[in-house]
Amino acid sequence: MDTMTFTKVLGGLCGSLLVFLLGAWAAEELYHTGGGHGYGEEQQAYVIPVEGDDAAEEEVVQVSFEEVYANADASAASRIWRQCAACHKIEDGANGTGPHLYNVVGREKGAVDGYNYSGALVAVGGAWTPENLNGFLENPREYAPGTAMAYRGLADIEDRANLIAYLAANGAP
Known part of the structure; x- marks a missing residue:
């Protein structure tokens, strides 16, 4: 293979690439009219006005935890x-990475024998009432700053209530 053949092949490949690039540029100009070349700057072709379009102003109804907990379903927490x-x-005395949760509802915080708690829960003190468990399960790091529990929390109030009902039902003596 001589130099002239190599030059012709390379020139053919570069020419083909140039044709494809020019074609892409022409298509871009045809199908993106106005708004520049930045994405996200497009506008709708037409807008249909809707009376009473209050989707952005929808009210969020805050439900108290006591109401949700009263209707909690322990079987939904599996x-x-x-x-x-x-x-x-959940078994009594069977600690894992965290303490066992047998009979946790109503138990004093940091009261499991044989488990080395971080100082954060001991400092908070008190009993694990459903309301306290709700606050802890929502955001453990905010409820007890410095806790060793790495869980990020449960955002849904129904999930928290169902889980607390599950713990209460499975820890009952």
């Missing part, structure tokens, strides 16, 4: 418990 079961056990 999928949520799987997240907890990675570190906690």
